[in-house]
Amino acid sequence: MIALLSAIAQLFLPWWVIAVVAFTVCFWRKPSGGRAFLSGFLGIGLVWLLYALLIHLRTDGLLTARMAELLFKSSSPALLLLVTLLIGGLVGGFAGVAGSGMRQVFSTNS
Amino acid sequence: MRRLKALLFGAVTIALTIALNRQWGSVPAFGRLLSPFEGFWQNAEKPGMEPEQTLSIPGAREEIVVRYDELGVPHIFARNDYDVYFAQGYVTARDRLWQMEFQTHAAAGRISELIGDRALELDRYNRRLGMVYGAEQTLRGMMADPVSREVVEAYTAGINAWINRLRPSTYPLEYKLLGYSPEPWTPLKVALLLKQMTQTLAAGADDLLMTNVLQKLGPAVTANLFPDYPFREDPIIPAGTKWDFSPATIPLPPPLNGPDSLLSLHWPGHDHGVGSNNWAVGGQKTAGGYPILANDPHLNLTLPSIWYQIQLVSPTMNVYGVSLPGSPAVIIGFNRDVAWGVTNVGADVLDFYKIRFRDGRRTEYLHGNQWKPVRRRVEVIRVKGKPDVVDTVLYTHHGPIVYRPDEKPFRNNIPVGYAARWVAHEVDNTLKTFHILNRAVTYDDYVKALAFYSAPAQNFVFANARKDIAISPNGRFPLKWRDQGKFLLDGTNPAHDWQGWVPADQNPRVKNPPRGFVSSANQSPTDPGYPYYLNWEFESPERAMRINQTLAAMQRATVDSIRRLQNDVYNLRAARFLPVLLPRVRRNGFTAVQAQALTTLSRWNYQNDTASVGATIFGEWIDFLDDAIWQDELSDPSRPLRHPNISRTLQLLTEEPASVWFDNVRTPDRKETIDDIVTGSFRAAVDSLAARYGPVGARWHWASHKGTGIRHLIPGLDAFSRLNVQIGGGPNIVNAAGRRAGPSWRMVVQTGPAVRAYGVYPGGQSGNPGSPYYMNMIDTWRKGELYELLYLKSAADSHPRLKSTLKLTPETK
Numbered sequence: 001m002i003a004l005l006s007a008i009a010q011l012f013l014p015w016w017v018i019a020v021v022a023f024t025v026c027f028w029r030k031p032s033g034g035r036a037f038l039s040g041f042l043g044i045g046l047v048w049l050l051y052a053l054l055i056h057l058r059t060d061g062l063l064t065a066r067m068a069e070l071l072f073k074s075s076s077p078a079l080l081l082l083v084t085l086l087i088g089g090l091v092g093g094f095a096g097v098a099g100s101g102m103r104q105v106f107s108t109n110s
Numbered sequence: 111m112r113r114l115k116a117l118l119f120g121a122v123t124i125a126l127t128i129a130l131n132r133q134w135g136s137v138p139a140f141g142r143l144l145s146p147f148e149g150f151w152q153n154a155e156k157p158g159m160e161p162e163q164t165l166s167i168p169g170a171r172e173e174i175v176v177r178y179d180e181l182g183v184p185h186i187f188a189r190n191d192y193d194v195y196f197a198q199g200y201v202t203a204r205d206r207l208w209q210m211e212f213q214t215h216a217a218a219g220r221i222s223e224l225i226g227d228r229a230l231e232l233d234r235y236n237r238r239l240g241m242v243y244g245a246e247q248t249l250r251g252m253m254a255d256p257v258s259r260e261v262v263e264a265y266t267a268g269i270n271a272w273i274n275r276l277r278p279s280t281y282p283l284e285y286k287l288l289g290y291s292p293e294p295w296t297p298l299k300v301a302l303l304l305k306q307m308t309q310t311l312a313a314g315a316d317d318l319l320m321t322n323v324l325q326k327l328g329p330a331v332t333a334n335l336f337p338d339y340p341f342r343e344d345p346i347i348p349a350g351t352k353w354d355f356s357p358a359t360i361p362l363p364p365p366l367n368g369p370d371s372l373l374s375l376h377w378p379g380h381d382h383g384v385g386s387n388n389w390a391v392g393g394q395k396t397a398g399g400y401p402i403l404a405n406d407p408h409l410n411l412t413l414p415s416i417w418y419q420i421q422l423v424s425p426t427m428n429v430y431g432v433s434l435p436g437s438p439a440v441i442i443g444f445n446r447d448v449a450w451g452v453t454n455v456g457a458d459v460l461d462f463y464k465i466r467f468r469d470g471r472r473t474e475y476l477h478g479n480q481w482k483p484v485r486r487r488v489e490v491i492r493v494k495g496k497p498d499v500v501d502t503v504l505y506t507h508h509g510p511i512v513y514r515p516d517e518k519p520f521r522n523n524i525p526v527g528y529a530a531r532w533v534a535h536e537v538d539n540t541l542k543t544f545h546i547l548n549r550a551v552t553y554d555d556y557v558k559a560l561a562f563y564s565a566p567a568q569n570f571v572f573a574n575a576r577k578d579i580a581i582s583p584n585g586r587f588p589l590k591w592r593d594q595g596k597f598l599l600d601g602t603n604p605a606h607d608w609q610g611w612v613p614a615d616q617n618p619r620v621k622n623p624p625r626g627f628v629s630s631a632n633q634s635p636t637d638p639g640y641p642y643y644l645n646w647e648f649e650s651p652e653r654a655m656r657i658n659q660t661l662a663a664m665q666r667a668t669v670d671s672i673r674r675l676q677n678d679v680y681n682l683r684a685a686r687f688l689p690v691l692l693p694r695v696r697r698n699g700f701t702a703v704q705a706q707a708l709t710t711l712s713r714w715n716y717q718n719d720t721a722s723v724g725a726t727i728f729g730e731w732i733d734f735l736d737d738a739i740w741q742d743e744l745s746d747p748s749r750p751l752r753h754p755n756i757s758r759t760l761q762l763l764t765e766e767p768a769s770v771w772f773d774n775v776r777t778p779d780r781k782e783t784i785d786d787i788v789t790g791s792f793r794a795a796v797d798s799l800a801a802r803y804g805p806v807g808a809r810w811h812w813a814s815h816k817g818t819g820i821r822h823l824i825p826g827l828d829a830f831s832r833l834n835v836q837i838g839g840g841p842n843i844v845n846a847a848g849r850r851a852g853p854s855w856r857m858v859v860q861t862g863p864a865v866r867a868y869g870v871y872p873g874g875q876s877g878n879p880g881s882p883y884y885m886n887m888i889d890t891w892r893k894g895e896l897y898e899l900l901y902l903k904s905a906a907d908s909h910p911r912l913k914s915t916l917k918l919t920p921e922t923k
Contacts, residue, residue: 014278015145019127033115051146059154063283063880067150070829084144084151087130091141094123101116 001025002043002092007051018044018088019095026099030107033097040096045089052084133289136225142278143286153283153880159914168274168921169196169267175905176201178914181897182875182883185421185430185912187905192264194424195438197918199268202418203295206435206877207272208282209414211292212823214299214436217241217306219491224288226494237489238503240510241309244534245301251537252301258541262297265438269295283879284824300541303436308534310384310409311454312566312585316647317462319752321597323744326751335754338593338646339638341761344655346569346583346630347618349637355616357641363591364605384408384851385649386453387676387844388571389629389657390579392622397666400862401573404672405442405451406853408846411820413831413885415873417442417855421902422548429548430867430901432855435877439544442857444867444901447551448574449859453630455567455583458645459533461594461608463508463601467527475506476602482507508601509535529601531608533586538564553578553621560584561614569630575861581628582619583635583644587612590643612642627661629654631844650756652682652842669868672858677894678844679718683756684728688716690763691735694788706806707796719838720813723806729815729840730799732756734791742775763788816840818847820872820888822879830879835872837892845894858896868896 006021022040031039056064056077064077072079130141143149159178172189174197179185184201188194203210215221219236221229236242252258273292285291324332343349388405396402409416417432422440431443442451467484468474474481485505490498504511508529539562546559556572560582563570567585572578588608599606618636620628632649660675661667692712697705707727714724739762740753753759762769763784772784782790803809813836822830839845839852846852857869872891876883890897900911 010145010147015142015148016127016131019123023123048144048146052151055146055151055154059156059880060882062882063150063154066829066879070827084146087140087144091123091127091130094119094126098116098119098123101119105113105116 001029002039002096003047006044006092007047010047016091019091022092022095023099023102026096027103030100030103031096033100036096036100037093038096040099041089041093043096044092045085048088049081049085052081056081138287139289148279150283150286150880152279153286153878155876155878155881157882161913162915162917164917164919166921167200167271167918169271170918170920171196172920174918176916176918177902177905177912178916179900179909179911180913181419181887183419183421183900184916185423185900185902187423187902189425191424191426192260194422194427195261195264196268196271198420198422198433198438199265199270199295200272200918201268201916202420202433202435203269203272205875206414206418207269207292208284209823209877210269210295210299210303210436212284213306214302217245217302217309219489222491222493222499224290224494227496230491230493230499233491234499234501235512236309237491237501238510238512239309239313239530240503240505240532240535241302241305242489243487243505243510244308244532245298245305247535247537248301248304248540249298251539252297252541255539255542257545258539261438261541261545262300265300266295266297282877288824300437303434304540305534307434308566310566312457312459312533314456315458315460315462316752317595317598319750322746322749322751324597326744326746335758336596336646337758339634340647340651340755340757342655342757343634343637343651344658345634345637346581346628346654347620347636347640348623348625350639351620351623351636353616353640355613357616358589358610358613360641360643361589361591361594361605361609363593364603384410384454385632385653385846387629387631387653387657387846388451388453388569388581389627389661390449390571390573390581391661391664391667391672392579392626393577395626395661395665395667396860397668398860398862400575400860401577401579402667402669402672403444403449403451403571403573403579403859403861404676404857405453405571406676406846406856407442407451407453408848408852409854410851411818411847411854411872413820413822413873413879414877415854415871417871417873419869419871419875419899421900423902423905427549428901428903430899431857432869432871437541439541440548441544442855443548444859444861444865445548445550446865447576447861448547448556448572449861449865449867450547450550450556450570450572451857452568452570454632455569455585455635456632456645456648457567457583457585457587457635458590458595459565459567459585459588461531461599462512462528463506463531463599463606465506465508465511465527465529465601472504477507478602478604505529506601508607528598533565533567533588536564536586538586540564550574552576553580556580557615557619560617569632569635571628571630573859573861575863575865578622579628580619580621581630582617583630584614584617584619586614587617587642587644592643593646594643596646616642625662629657629661631657647755650683650842652686653844653846656680656682656844669858669860669866673856673868673894673896675844676853676856676858677839679838679840681716681718681725681728681840681843683732683842684714684725685716686760687732687763688714688728690760691731691788691792694785695792696785696789700793701797703800703806704793704796707799708792710806717838718812718840718843720811720836722812722838723810725812725840726799726810726815727796729812731792731795734795734798735759735788738774738787738791738794739771743771812840813837816847817849818852819850820885821850832885832888835888835892853891856891856896857899865901867899867901869899870896 068080175187219233386407390403421430431440511527542562564586589610631653633651633654718725818835819833839847855871859867874883
């Protein structure tokens with residue numbers, strides 16, 4: 001769910017929409033804290049990883065190698081892909097927890 | 111508790127997102143940068159090109175067809191001249207937008223906007239030098255001419271048509287790394303780019319250093335050590351050529367009483383890596399009977415490349431060559447009938463005048479017997495993350511005051527500063543030169559085109575299918591008395607002002623000289639018989655001599671023999687120095703490495719090829735030798751001085767072996783001889799190499815020692831650069847591939863009934879580090895090979911090298 005919605009939203013909106021999507025979905029579906037983090041993390045992180053991997057493969061990794069050299073002084077694309085997964089995943093994960101937590105606050109009140 | 115937890119995670123999420131969305135110093139916004147939807151991933155390009163694409167572009171007047179060949183060179187076919195320059199702007203921006211904007215931001219003193227106060231002094235320097243003021247003057251000149259105006263406006267509209275199609279995800283990568291956005295292009299930016307070239311090529315000034323030398327050594331010794339014409343020269347216009355004009359009245363030098371109080375002005379010296387070669391061989395000396403023209407401008411080797419190949423076809427022209435991204439038209443190239451190229455002249459077109467203000471308010475300055483008003487120009491430098499810096503620059507009729515007296519607090523209380531008189535501050539219409547050359551057919555067209563040219567002065571070489579060859583050191587030259595501007599000038603004395611201009615039709619020029627070729631390599635434009643004073647010193651003549659010797663001996667020249675001369679790595683400087691130096695080396699007391707180095711050098715064939723060890727030792731030795739001879743007399747911690755040039759040093763070694771200059775005045779108890787200096791500097795040079803590289807071996811090889819690098823315009827971006835390129839040659843060698851500067855474009859054109867041309871530059875057509883066309887031509891360049899330049903006749907031509915067609919159509923209403 002998060003994956004699908006965020007992928008569509010990111011085609012049109014700035015990257016940080018991933019936080020909004022993860023938050024909203026978790027707010028709506030109210031998973032527990034741990035599950036919320038996991039679904040936010042995987043929902044966003046996997047989309048980022050797969051799309052990045054697709055670009056990497058389609059372009060023979062030319063820019064991936066140069067960026068890995070620039071950011072990490074390493075020619076390995078794996079690290080760059082991993083960091084991409086992590087950054088997207090962490091934002092998604094935290095937003096997911098925040099979303100479900102907020103929902104629980106509202107549910108308790110009502 | 112729950113509420114607290116929820117709020118905490120909410121806050122963490124927001125903080126994390128914001129943190130990843132903004133730049134931290136030089137650390138980019140990681141979230142935005144790494145997002146595959148928006149970040150750098152979007153700049154990765156797949157190999158190959160889209161075979162067909164049609165775009166509706168607001169601003170195009172009729173349908174424009176752009177065909178791309180397999181190197182990514184656009185061949186533009188337009189039905190009118192507006193559209194051809196519109197499309198040039200569009201396709202150039204498509205490949206090079208970031209570079210175009212960055213270079214013009216640099217010229218305008220706006221780098222602090224992008225990277226913060228690290229660039230503040232650089233920006234302030236450019237503002238003080240009057241770069242924006244000069245660009246505004248050029249803009250006035252361009253806009254006053256209806257033809258130039260249309261060209262610049264069309265080009266600007268084309269660039270903006272591309273910018274308007276961009277979204278943050280499709281911005282060039284460098285915008286994402288530095289965290290900013292492109293702004294609309296303007297005609298002023300074209301002018302700024304031309305100023306940038308003028309600054310690179312015509313803003314060197316040793317006036318202050320020479321004045322300090324003059325004070326230290328006195329006029330007679332200074333004249334002896336810094337003569338106005340080199341020991342052994344081979345000028346551009348063959349020596350003895352007669353001038354067919356009666357010169358304008360040349361001003362007489364006023365009595366020598368230059369400024370006496372000096373500021374420690376740190377002016378960038380002339381960059382010796384920057385220079386160029388060009389030549390044209392007449393039909394009588396070529397195998398095909400038609401002239402061949404060659405050019406290789408030596409500029410800083412950068413990525414994206416300084417040049418961009420393009421073919422422009424409209425009803426009034428069909429021209430191919432290289433353009434400067436940011437300026438319309440082709441700068442070096444050919445059409446069906448003619449070919450032309452440029453090298454830098456190095457005339458003295460920047461002088462400094464000492465200004466005397468009336469009082470501490472600095473609202474008036476003395477000139478002749480009058481107090482004249484000072485004009486103030488406020489420069490606002492925007493600084494990323496900091497408040498704006500406001501700088502008021504004082505202008506006199508000479509020009510802007512680069513360094514104000516109050517910036518030197520230990521000076522006495524006389525309010526003095528220096529104003530810069532620079533040709534770049536003149537109104538000009540340089541663009542028109544290229545507009546005419548792009549369409550030229552005859553020698554007369556070439557002469558007509560050159561008259562519009564202002565700065566940076568260039569040696570324009572020319573050849574055409576009617577078998578004319580010509581060369582002209584050309585630009586706007588101030589009319590000066592002999593040596594005017596060799597030293598700092600007195601701004602209060604009207605006799606020190608520039609006295610007008612050398613008439614354009616009296617610039618040095620030669621057509622079809624008897625020797626059958628013309629050439630230039632930044633050496634003296636003429637022999638001392640030319641009536642006007644252009645400068646006292648030009649580039650040392652080794653490259654020129656080598657080219658002229660080779661061309662004089664060449665018969666039945668072909669494109670390939672010309673290409674080989676462009677790649678010649680013969681070190682003529684070594685061939686001139688070593689026979690003088692080697693017999694003076696005394697071997698007693700040599701270490702094993704020193705002895706081995708001397709043997710290697712004695713057996714060296716003077717070729718600076720990649721694996722040469724002799725070239726490395728010689729290069730190092732000459733630097734040590736120069737310091738050993740001159741450093742003791744000509745260095746002073748309190749004021750900058752300079753050494754005599756290499757020609758004078760060679761003369762000293764050859765003709766004045768008993769000269770007092772060989773004695774090291776820092777050792778009062780000893781009197782060194784020429785042999786002591788030669789031997790001592792050799793040992794020191796070898797020891798220095800051994801300390802860096804260990805025993806003589808692969809690390810001593812010339813190409814590794816030299817370390818030619820082709821670097822991204824952002825300093826330190828090694829991942830987007832190509833370092834340690836294995837190429838021979840070097841400074842003062844025909845193949846001038848130095849550490850940071852070198853042949854930035856090599857071109858050979860065989861004129862004739864069907865023109866054929868060849869070329870390469872060390873980079874690629876795309877400025878995108880994520881493109882396969884970013885640095886794809888470097889190895890061809892390194893190996894000294896050329897690509898045939900695909901000169902199309904019509905948009906319908908078919909050729910296996912054509913890979914993609916882009917149609918730009920006017921927006922349908």
